[in-house]
Amino acid sequence: MLKITGYSDRLYARAGETIDFKINCDDPGEYEAEIVRIVCGDDNPEGPGVKEIPFACAANGRYPARRQEIRAGSYVAVDDPAPLAALKSFTVEAFIWPTTPAKGVQGVIAHRDADAGFALMVDASGCLAIEVGDGTSVKTLSSDAPLLARRWYHVGASFDASDNSLRLFQLPLAPVPRVADEARMKVTASFKPAEAASPVYIAALPELRAVSAFYNGKIDSPRIFGSPLDDASLASLAADAPIATGDPIAAWDFSADMHSQRAVERSDGLHGRVVNFPARAMAGWNWTGEIMDWKQDPSQWGAIHFHDDDIYDAGWETDFSLVIPDDMPSALYAARIRMDGAEEYVPFTVTPAPGKESRIAFLLPYATYMAYANDHLGTDGGNGELLNNILNVLNPPDLFLNEHWEYGGSLYDNHSDGSGICYSSRLRPIVNQRPKTQGVLGGYGGSKLWGLNADTHIIDWLHAMGHAFDVITDEELNDRGVALLEPYAVVITGSHPEYVSTEMWEATRSYLDGGGRLMYLGGDGFYWRVAYHRECPGILELRRAETGVRAWSAEAGEYYQSFDGRYGGLWLRQGRAPQGLVGVGFAAQGFDLSSYYRRTPDSLKAEVQFIFEGIGEDELIGDFGLIGGGAAGLEVDRAAPELGTPPNAYVVASSEAHTNAYYIVPEEFLETGPALGGDENPSVRADMTFFETPNEGAVFSVGSMAWAGSLSHAGYDNNVSRITDNVLRRFLDPTAF
Amino acid sequence: MTRSIYKVDPEQDFAFAVEFMEKPVGHHSAGLQRLLNLFRGEPLEGKYVLVCVKPHREWRLARLTGVRGKPVELVGDIRFTDLETAERAVFRLRWKEHTGQDLAIQ
Numbered sequence: 001m002l003k004i005t006g007y008s009d010r011l012y013a014r015a016g017e018t019i020d021f022k023i024n025c026d027d028p029g030e031y032e033a034e035i036v037r038i039v040c041g042d043d044n045p046e047g048p049g050v051k052e053i054p055f056a057c058a059a060n061g062r063y064p065a066r067r068q069e070i071r072a073g074s075y076v077a078v079d080d081p082a083p084l085a086a087l088k089s090f091t092v093e094a095f096i097w098p099t100t101p102a103k104g105v106q107g108v109i110a111h112r113d114a115d116a117g118f119a120l121m122v123d124a125s126g127c128l129a130i131e132v133g134d135g136t137s138v139k140t141l142s143s144d145a146p147l148l149a150r151r152w153y154h155v156g157a158s159f160d161a162s163d164n165s166l167r168l169f170q171l172p173l174a175p176v177p178r179v180a181d182e183a184r185m186k187v188t189a190s191f192k193p194a195e196a197a198s199p200v201y202i203a204a205l206p207e208l209r210a211v212s213a214f215y216n217g218k219i220d221s222p223r224i225f226g227s228p229l230d231d232a233s234l235a236s237l238a239a240d241a242p243i244a245t246g247d248p249i250a251a252w253d254f255s256a257d258m259h260s261q262r263a264v265e266r267s268d269g270l271h272g273r274v275v276n277f278p279a280r281a282m283a284g285w286n287w288t289g290e291i292m293d294w295k296q297d298p299s300q301w302g303a304i305h306f307h308d309d310d311i312y313d314a315g316w317e318t319d320f321s322l323v324i325p326d327d328m329p330s331a332l333y334a335a336r337i338r339m340d341g342a343e344e345y346v347p348f349t350v351t352p353a354p355g356k357e358s359r360i361a362f363l364l365p366y367a368t369y370m371a372y373a374n375d376h377l378g379t380d381g382g383n384g385e386l387l388n389n390i391l392n393v394l395n396p397p398d399l400f401l402n403e404h405w406e407y408g409g410s411l412y413d414n415h416s417d418g419s420g421i422c423y424s425s426r427l428r429p430i431v432n433q434r435p436k437t438q439g440v441l442g443g444y445g446g447s448k449l450w451g452l453n454a455d456t457h458i459i460d461w462l463h464a465m466g467h468a469f470d471v472i473t474d475e476e477l478n479d480r481g482v483a484l485l486e487p488y489a490v491v492i493t494g495s496h497p498e499y500v501s502t503e504m505w506e507a508t509r510s511y512l513d514g515g516g517r518l519m520y521l522g523g524d525g526f527y528w529r530v531a532y533h534r535e536c537p538g539i540l541e542l543r544r545a546e547t548g549v550r551a552w553s554a555e556a557g558e559y560y561q562s563f564d565g566r567y568g569g570l571w572l573r574q575g576r577a578p579q580g581l582v583g584v585g586f587a588a589q590g591f592d593l594s595s596y597y598r599r600t601p602d603s604l605k606a607e608v609q610f611i612f613e614g615i616g617e618d619e620l621i622g623d624f625g626l627i628g629g630g631a632a633g634l635e636v637d638r639a640a641p642e643l644g645t646p647p648n649a650y651v652v653a654s655s656e657a658h659t660n661a662y663y664i665v666p667e668e669f670l671e672t673g674p675a676l677g678g679d680e681n682p683s684v685r686a687d688m689t690f691f692e693t694p695n696e697g698a699v700f701s702v703g704s705m706a707w708a709g710s711l712s713h714a715g716y717d718n719n720v721s722r723i724t725d726n727v728l729r730r731f732l733d734p735t736a737f
Numbered sequence: 738m739t740r741s742i743y744k745v746d747p748e749q750d751f752a753f754a755v756e757f758m759e760k761p762v763g764h765h766s767a768g769l770q771r772l773l774n775l776f777r778g779e780p781l782e783g784k785y786v787l788v789c790v791k792p793h794r795e796w797r798l799a800r801l802t803g804v805r806g807k808p809v810e811l812v813g814d815i816r817f818t819d820l821e822t823a824e825r826a827v828f829r830l831r832w833k834e835h836t837g838q839d840l841a842i843q
Contacts, residue, residue, distance in 0.1 A: 044793050378786065379801060379809065385786075386739065386778040390762055391824055392786045393796065394809060399788065405806055416805065438789070444762050445820050447793075593763055659764050679764065 002400040003027060004337050004344040005407075005429035007314065011366060011538070012349045012476045015326045019348055021335050022316035024429070025065035031339035033320055034060045038332045038347065040460035041435025044447040047626045048460050048712040050436060055333065059322040065339060068317065070428060072406040073214035074278035074310035075107070075204035076252070076263045083249055083268045084111055084224065085195055090249075091225040092120050092130075093156025093237065095173075095285035097218035097303065099417035101126040101147040106215035107205035108155070109222050110198075117196025119205060120157055122147060122215065128170040128183070130157035135194035143170040143183035149217075152285045153181075154238045158228035164189045169234065173285060184231075200224075202252065202263070202272065203306035211275075214308035216417040220284040221302050223248040240286055254280065255302035258294065258562050261536060263304075277312040277423045277539060279305040281562035283555065292557060295565050301557075307415040311408035312539060313427040324350055330357075330470035332364065332459060334435065345434045347452060349471045357487040359732055360469035362459060365497035365522075366426075367474050367504070367530055369451045370540055373430040374401050375410035378440040381551070388591040389661035390444045397432040398440065407431070411499075411542050412551040420552030425539040443628030444592045447709060454627070454708060455494040458521060461711040462492075465725060478503045478532050482510040490731045495522040495708040496635065499530045499542065502566060509581060515695030517731040521724065523686065523705035524586040524635035526578040529571055531563040543568025547667045549589065572643070572667060580644030583689035584637035584703040590662030590678060594633020594706040595655050596623035597688055603652035607737065608690055610730040611652055611700070615719050621653055621688075622720045627709030631720045632658075636686035637703030649691035655704065658684050690727075696736045700727045741775040747836040754832060758842050761824035776831040785827045787817070796823055 006023040013019050025031060039051035054060075084090075092109050100106075101122055108128075110119035116133040123129035129142040147153060152173040159166050168185040175182060198206050202222055205213035223237075225248045233243040248267055256264035258280045263272030274280075281294045284303040294301035322335070330352040334345035349364060377384050378394045379402040385392050394402075401407060408428055409421045432439070432451070439450025449457070462469050470488075477484050478501045485491055485507060497520075500508075505526065512518060528548065531541045544550040545559035548570045561568045571578060578585030598620060603612055615621070622631020632655030639645040662678030669676065678684040686704040693699060710720040753769040765773065782803030787796040788811065798815040802808070817823040832840040 046793075380781070380805060383740075383778060383781070385784065386774065389773065389777065391820070391827060393789055393820075394786050394799070395789045395792075399809060403806060403808055436792070438792070657764075660770055 002396055002431055003342040006337060006344050006346045007429045008346050008348055012351055012473045013324050014351045015324045015353055017324050019322045020318040021320050021346055023319040023337055024068040029065050030062045031065050031337050032062055034336050036334055036336045038334050038435055038456060039463050041453040041456040042447045043436045047447050057325060059320055063319050070314045070406045072311040073308045074276035074306045075211060076202035076272040076274050078200035078270050078272040081200045081270055087226055088161040089159055089227050091158035091229040094222035095152060095220040096155050097152050098122060098147050099149055099217040101149055105213045107201055107213045110201045110205050111196050113196045113198045116194035118193055128155050130168050132193045134191035141166055141168050141185055143168055145170060145181050145183040148181050159193055160228040215306050216308055218282055218303040218305045222252050224250040254304045255298040276310040278310050279422055283557035287557050294560050309405050309416050311428055312425045332471045349473050351472055352470050358468045358470045359489040360467055361488040361491045362469050362471050363491055363493055364471055364473045365494040367499040367540055368496055369433040370424045370426055371411040371499045372451050373410050373424050374407050375412045376401055377412055384440055390592050392440055395438050397437055414552055420544060423539055423541050427538045441591045443634060447626040457708040457711055464716050474504050477507050482507040485511040490517045492519045493522055495705045497522055497525040498527045500526050501530050501532055512693040512697045515697040517698045520582045520701040521707055523637050523703055526571055526581050527586050529568055531561045533563050545569030546573055549665050577643040579640050582699050582701045583645050583649045583691055584639050584687050584701045585643055586665055587636055587638035588662050588664045588684040589635045591634060592661040593659050594628030594630030595657050596630050597621040597632055597653040597655045599653045600651055602650045608650050608652050611723055611726055613726050614722050619719055622710045624713045625706055625710030627706035631707045631710035632686040632704045633706035635705045638683055638685055639687040639689050646691045649689050651687045651689050653688040655686040692737055740778045743771055743775045745835040747838055754840055755842060757828055758825055761821050787823055
């Protein structure tokens with residue numbers, strides 16, 4: 001089990017900038033921190049081996065170990081609810097769509113101290129309840145009618161100080177005959193609620209030491225009135241109509257500033273802090289289904305979907321910092337933490353100073369690492385063994401994450417209530433995207449790598465072949481745009497740049513149109529649109545809309561991203577299929593054995609001879625490798641003119657003989673039918689493709705995640721390495737093709 | 738994720754078991770794949786997995802609980818030093834669970 005975890009505030013930095021490292025250790029004592037350059041993280045004895053180069057700097061040293069905790073769970077906190085203090089009579093109400101009503105006590109709206117104030121909640125029996133504290137004890141009134149999951153209710157409670165009557169209502173918006181989930185209760189209390197000093201919490205309850213009792217589900221339009229509302233007023237609220245009894249003291253409008261972490265309050269400015277990024281731009285109680293884009297009428301998206309396992313910023317204290325020295329070369333680095341046999345790596349990159357760039361950039365697809373960050377593919381859902389057609393192999397990060405959901409899940413996981421996780425943050429330890437880690441989807445036997453560690457195969461190859469190169473991240477590309485790429489003659493992608501923001505996509509397009517040359521050495525690239533948050537660092541959003549290979553599916557009406565209002569989902573569905581950018585696009589996946597490529601007649605044409613110098617016409621390409629035993633595997637891409645492969649593209653080699661664990665992706669077929677597998681379907685293949693772009697630019701794509709794992713075979717002397725080197729050297733030559 | 742409702746026929750499927758024992762991973766006949774879709778598609782509760790104890794060298798047999806957050810349970814002290822042997826061992830266990838019979842292949 002992992003005993004050290006850590007993260008940093010920044011992913012990339014330049015000379016003079018500071019990265020803060022935040023470390024948690026299970027055991028007391030001291031740990032050793034050393035900044036190391038990561039060349040290769042693959043610890044497979046059949047591979048190139050782990051290669052790290054220590055970097056001497058002031059941050060290296062011994063530091064005291066301490067425990068730092070992560071507190072997952074999202075909620076809204078209104079820190080200074082002074083206008084509520086003098087309330088004698090009140091009504092508290094909201095629309096709710098609970099997803100786990102039976103899980104135990106969950107806060108809905110609470111303004112409660114230990115024995116004062118009130119809390120509207122889902123109680124231990126799964127029923128709506130109101131707790132009221134009179135200053136000495138707490139009284140509870142329950143609806144005694146269990147709420148149903150995933151159905152909308154208008155709920156609330158009121159207290160009338162004139163006659164001490166306490167009312168509770170739980171009203172299904174779509175009542176069902178013989179389902180007893182409606183309740184209207186009224187009791188006369190022998191007490192009056194005492195004034196509470198606590199903040200107001202929505203979707204959680206205040207406890208002595210921490211916020212807890214997190215609610216799962218949606219809450220829409222929570223309001224507090226300074227009087228008891230009668231049935232007519234409640235009916236008006238449920239009809240979205242004005243009420244005669246006056247304005248609320250507090251009315252939180254979650255449809256306002258949906259991109260933000262602010263809960264706007266419309267009456268008195270009692271704005272709340274939204275903590276841990278619950279899902280926003282969620283279809284509300286009044287969504288008609290007539291429009292799909294929340295920007296057209298935000299009031300129909302006034303719900304926030306809260307989860308007890310949402311996590312954004314772990315908020316740990318800084319243990320040590322690194323000021324990037326002027327002489328620190330651009331590379332992938334990590335702060336390596338060691339203590340008593342335990343080890344952790346916190347990766348980061350250093351960007352070169354302007355004017356000091358190499359001619360080659362390796363573009364680290366960190367957005368995709370974040371998509372897979374802390375995935376539970378080996379232990380939860382998905383039934384990976386059936387998908388992979390091999391036994392699931394669990395490694396230490398899998399076992400750790402299985403028991404530590406407070407570290408959050410990936411964009412491949414579901415929340416505890418079954419809804420898909422649509423935000424992923426790097427301000428938490430991402431324990432599965434490290435050197436020396438394996439991935440459950442990394443193929444049979446071999447190195448079994450995925451993500452960051454798989455991409456060290458490319459870094460290792462560049463290093464071994466003696467190429468000078470910089471390492472930059474796609475997050476910086478998102479932040480800075482094409483200016484980041486412009487200094488480079490050649491940009492090389494990682495093995496799996498699947499998740500791409502609009503800013504990243506457009507920068508890549510601009511680079512190619514401006515004469516840039518791109519080597520796409522991966523598979524399933526440029527597939528999903530994502531959005532980085534514009535104000536909060538280190539978090540991105542994905543909506544798994546419409547189609548695609550989906551671990552979960554976005555709910556109807558929830559296809560538009562909350563961060564930027566753009567339509568989410570596959571780039572294919574935005575009119576920007578990957579084939580239009582890099583010639584090939586995701587066609588099939590399988591996770592047992594990889595295969596090889598065979599040259600096509602196109603490969604004999606004079607225009608592409610540079611690719612195959614030193615390689616025989618009949619030579620199988622990549623029938624070896626550390627990822628599933630071949631260069632064509634895991635997720636593979638095909639050329640498709642109908643999807644945008646440019647008419648000047650040459651498909652110079654294609655893979656074949658994939659196993660029947662490979663299936664074409666869902667968007668490749670419209671009707672169900674047989675022959676979808678690799679042993680029958682002709683679209684199950686990787687197409688190696690080359691084409692020119694304007695201004696003497698060019699793209700070379702291999703369309704396979706496993707390519708990188710074959711580069712080091714036979715001491716880097718093999719046809720995968722040779723093709724890659726042939727293309728790289730030709731791309732570095734500025735003469736026209 | 739898909740599931741299979743196929744029922745194992747110990748006599749008819751024996752040839753596919755033989756095929757699996759010869760080559761547990763790779764291209765399979767349609768008949769063997771139908772059997773594997775049943776075995777590998779079992780629910781997560783009690784599902785066999787391998788836990789890596791020495792990277793690339795040694796794995797232990799374990800079962801998932803199917804309960805979110807609950808630790809994976811090791812099965813005795815069954816260890817493997819290669820993955821093909823592990824695949825065959827789990828296949829034998831599942832064959833017995835589905836047919837009530839030991840798989841009579843050496």
